[in-house]
Amino acid sequence: MAIFTVKTRIYSGADSLSWLQTLHDKKVWIVCDGFLAGGENLKMITDNIGADNETALFTDIIPDPPIATVVAGITEMSRVQPQVVIGFGGGSALDSAKGIIFFGRKLGIAIETFIAIPTTSGTGSEVTSACVISDPLTKVKYPLFDDSIYPDIAILEPRLVMSVPPAVTANTGLDVLTHALEAYVAVGATDFTDALAEKAVQMVLLYLGKAYQNGHQQEARDKMHNASTLAGMAFSQAGLGLNHAIAHQLGGQLHIPHGLANALLLCHVIRFNSRDKTARAKYARLSKLCGLANFQSTDDYCVANLINHLRNLMLQFNIAGTLSSLNIERPRVLEVIDAMSTAALHDVTLASNPLPASVADIRGIIHG
Numbered sequence: 001m002a003i004f005t006v007k008t009r010i011y012s013g014a015d016s017l018s019w020l021q022t023l024h025d026k027k028v029w030i031v032c033d034g035f036l037a038g039g040e041n042l043k044m045i046t047d048n049i050g051a052d053n054e055t056a057l058f059t060d061i062i063p064d065p066p067i068a069t070v071v072a073g074i075t076e077m078s079r080v081q082p083q084v085v086i087g088f089g090g091g092s093a094l095d096s097a098k099g100i101i102f103f104g105r106k107l108g109i110a111i112e113t114f115i116a117i118p119t120t121s122g123t124g125s126e127v128t129s130a131c132v133i134s135d136p137l138t139k140v141k142y143p144l145f146d147d148s149i150y151p152d153i154a155i156l157e158p159r160l161v162m163s164v165p166p167a168v169t170a171n172t173g174l175d176v177l178t179h180a181l182e183a184y185v186a187v188g189a190t191d192f193t194d195a196l197a198e199k200a201v202q203m204v205l206l207y208l209g210k211a212y213q214n215g216h217q218q219e220a221r222d223k224m225h226n227a228s229t230l231a232g233m234a235f236s237q238a239g240l241g242l243n244h245a246i247a248h249q250l251g252g253q254l255h256i257p258h259g260l261a262n263a264l265l266l267c268h269v270i271r272f273n274s275r276d277k278t279a280r281a282k283y284a285r286l287s288k289l290c291g292l293a294n295f296q297s298t299d300d301y302c303v304a305n306l307i308n309h310l311r312n313l314m315l316q317f318n319i320a321g322t323l324s325s326l327n328i329e330r331p332r333v334l335e336v337i338d339a340m341s342t343a344a345l346h347d348v349t350l351a352s353n354p355l356p357a358s359v360a361d362i363r364g365i366i367h368g
């Protein structure tokens with residue numbers, strides 16, 4: 001039996017922020033980072049929240065949010081006692097809000113409504129049951145999956161993403177691609193998640209380059225924002241895999257931005273997973289659907305074309321697709337490669353990969 005549930009109500013496109021005007025007489029608590037707190041994007045949110053509500057801000061969010069941020073957030077939420085929490089920002093802000101709500105509830109701090117408003121097109125956190133919190137002591141990023149942290153409402157306003165610089169646009173867009181590709185071959189994939197993943201991949205291949213070249217191209221931003229949410233819905237139900245299991249370690253140990261970490265591994269993981277006949281056939285199907293091979297092509301040919309296409313796409317964004325291409329000293333990588341490979345084996349996302357992987361397999365993929 002397969003189950004497919006969408007718990008989050010999604011408002012998308014121009015004017016979607018106007019839904020906030022339906023809030024009345026509420027204490028609203030907005031969780032975001034310092035950068036967004038000081039900008040025009042926040043004004044777009046607060047302008048839509050009526051004056052009969054009381055609004056407070058929590059702006060301590062940093063990339064790859066650590067446990068300490070969640071703890072500080074719980075203390076602040078307990079002081080403010082909001083009815084409505086708005087997670088506003090990239091995945092780091094949305095995940096922090098989720099962590100604060102999850103652990104805050106355990107301590108008896110209940111909220112009525114959780115609204116997620118993403119400002120990057122990447123993580124899909126606005127529709128997932130996942131949040132990723134880092135422990136700076138162990139240098140491990142811990143993904144937590146729990147049905148109670150699905151946002152109630154997601155608002156997808158593409159204008160909020162226009163200020164994202166090109167490199168972050170590329171990294172986060174490749175995160176979308178990785179979510180969709182991992183969900184597509186994951187052990188939990190169904191016809192429902194496949195439909196979402198196929199659409200997300202097609203949209204990324206069509207629109208990421210355009211959003212990278214011109215961040216103010218409304219259609220490209222719109223499509224990438226929707227693709228991010230589609231991919232989030234796919235992986236939240238189907239699962240992720242080896243790519244994320246390793247990427248979490250590259251983030252935890254080497255502080256490589258999440259989307260870039262995923263991108264560096266993506267082609268290597270596709271090649272690895274293609275050893276599995278079913279996964280290979282699915283990559284081949286996707287390659288044909290995206291027009292990268294024709295319907296008579298062999299599966300091997302289709303997968304090779306998919307990998308080549310992804311490599312070329314990344315080169316447009318100056319991403320070479322190996323860890324060694326980054327400016328990280330080799331001794332630093334060698335120092336932590338054993339810890340990363342072992343920790344990847346214990347990452348919860350590995351369980352849904354179509355093939356089991358050994359420490360040696362993981363080391364090979366990290367080396368590229």
Ligand code: NAD
Pocket residue numbers: 033035036041062063064065089090091092093095119120122123124125128129130131132141160161162163164165168172175258259
């Ligand atoms: P991020 O939230 O860390 O943001 C990256 C940078 O972009 C930050 O400096 C931020 O200030 C900036 N930024 C955000 N919006 C902007 C805007 N509109 N204009 C200009 N700058 C902007 O990056 P991310 O990739 O969105 O999130 C990554 C985090 O999400 C990681 O911790 C990752 O592990 C996690 N994640 C969570 C899920 C999930 O389902 N919960 C899925 C994938 C990744």
